[in-house]
Amino acid sequence: MSNVLDELVWRGLVSQTTDIDALREAFDSGPVTYYCGFDPTAPSLHHGHLVQLVLLRHLQLAGHRPLALVGGATGLIGDPRMSGERVLNSKDTVAEWVERLREQISRFLSFEGENAATMVNNLDWTGELSAIDFLRDVGKHFRLGTMLAKETVARRLNSEQGISFTEFSYQILQGMDFLELNRRHGCTLQTGGNDQWGNLLAGVELVRKEERKAVHALTTPLITKADGTKFGKSEGGAVWLDPEMMSPYAFYQFWVNADDADVVGWLRTFTFRTREEIAALELSVAERPQLREAQRALAEDVTTMVHGERATQQAVAASQALFGRGDLADLDPETVAAAMAELPGADAAVGDAWVDVIVATGLVAGKGAARRAIAEGGVYVNNVKVAGEDQVVSGDQLLSGGFAVVRRGKRTLAVARVRSA
Template identity: 45%
Template sequence: MNFVEELRWRGLLHDIMPGTEEELAKGMVAGYIGFDPTADSLHVGSLLQIITLVRFQQAGHKPVALVGGATGMVGDPSGKSQERNLLSEEILHHNLKGIQAQLERFLDFDRGANSAEIVNNYDWFKSFTFLDFIRDVGKHITVNYMMAKDSVKKRLESEVGMSFTEFSYQLVQGYDFYYLWKHKNCVLQMGGSDQWGNIVTGTELIRRKDGGQAFAITSPLIKKSDGTKFGKTEGGNVWLDANKTSPYQFYQFWLSASDDDAANYIRIFTFFDQQEIEGFIAEHSKVPHQRNLQKILAKDITERVHGVKALETALKTTDFLFGSGSLDFLRSLTDNEVFNVFEGIPQFEISRPDFVNGYDALTLLADKTSIFPSKGEARKMIVGGGVSLNREKLGDVDKVFTVLDLINNQFLVAQKGKKNYFLIVVK
């Protein structure tokens, strides 16, 4: 199965320029995708394009990842309702380093002729003067052509309008394509469907400026089955950086997908073949309550992004919070890893000097924390068998907890009912 056929059956082909399939059939082709350095980490919304480059390389072609050190200073208006804040050169440099490190985890840079390559468009724009740009690039693309693009039309018709900076973006991105075509023999640009106008501007510039030919492929923008935006949670973006989104949270994001979304995501984000995926979906449909499709999806992507060890931690965290995992798991973690396990879970801090003589259960749960609004309510639930501390059912309201009970000499884990966790931190 060739690259385009692979995209087609996975539902990842939105637009393709005529002649692209024929060009790819001739032999190895260099193609690129651009990545926006608005943060120092990519997020799951970028994952489709990263995986597209990996598929492209697996099909025998040469992937080029462009990190936009120059375009990041301008800001792409595509899909935006208003102009974003421009970043300083220092912040951009920091962001670019983080993104480059992430891309290097996915792509193969030691495959001979089709080894991956990372480029930064700041390298060819830093000495390109404004006058040179409008003379050598701007004269080849008319304002009429630029204004016909949907991304420009929508912004011009909106109340906020569009700055000249953003209006020029498609020329800047178009020149990227021209430069890579000219100097890297890069004849294909890929991206999301919202990038079609910018990509086509590049092919047009190549044609008008040098009489050359280049090609384009875009993939559909991913949405959840309920129509909401993919990749967002209550906490914001789901990042590929473990310091921004812990491997456990990352795993849970995929595990919580609906059946319809999981069936879609497993085609998009994994490398299982068509027969395997159809088998997974068929087996899942027999016992959907077991969420086996979601588990396969979450395991595969978490391991690919964060590695085997991080996946194991995510699985053990899931078992601890929702299964029968023991305290030995927490004892094996560093303090920061414990905090990651309980990220998003209510936490209470007690000073160590105050904890020298310990506290009885009622004082600990009601006075020193607000796990219960009153000692009366705490007592009632303890007597009813609904409270656990450090995974042990609490039956004695007078039981005293001291530093000897602390996990890693710092933590107490309280449970109210089966699923309501609280972390007590003694510092």
């Protein structure tokens, strides 16, 4: 327990704290009750929330007690964005998303034992609160100058869109969460992303003013790539944790494609591997980068944590089978469809010449190049070599869903989506 803060720093999970020495003393003194809030402004959590979930889990494994807050109230408002006013979702939509997020979060924490996690919803203490009580009891502690100085608020005030009172009040609501959790559960630490620092401080100050107590805040840094570009965007958008919004196969592929310059840092931040294990993988990156052992370890660990072992096994099997190291026919239809969705391709029909299909997928520039590639033995359909340029698409070549994986050489892939003749 006493070493947890040093461990979090080593893993790149600490950016700012209110008082790191006081926080270290609190951790050393016994179990700390801590919380992180997740707003249901979308039907799923994403890669940014994953950093917080990993942090919550580290602290619980160290013996501290987590409160996972899903913002049924704050989700109705939305934290102000830099780019403009949010579209407010209906109460029914937010309530549905609350349940979806609760289910996702529950996979990361243990709800049994002496330091069992507790799931909370801030709608429980705001739903019946009157506007008069809110302004008199809570609003009186917030100074307008401090609220206006917040970076997001200041930028929005200077934009054409401005900022509504609705979104402006968000920081008061979040501050009230810390106060209520301190009163109800003895919570003394709030964690969040670095962009939440101002909101976290609002809660720290509110507890100090109302309860005359010193509490703590800790933020994680924004995760970036080694080249300085933004971390966490797939070609289709955010890296969602919901398998309906991003398949486990696509999720696995995002992590397994990590750059050599990024993978060791991401292993520290997103996995629970020991320092010794990560050091060995770091050595592998330096001496045997072609094996991509670190990337596979990262992808398998994170995918298992989010989607479970079976989904990870299917993702690994699909990844291997696509490149000829496994049987594509052994994959389940959902994994096949997910893998095919990640590949460039073209529509085809039973009876079409493979020469024409190969050109249509973009694997080669024209029919002449397609014929040469086939003649050289370098074209495969579902890992079976195309024997001659006169071969046509047949039904017995297809995978579930009418797909055929077309490979040129060892690593260039495309998909033919075949309809019946």
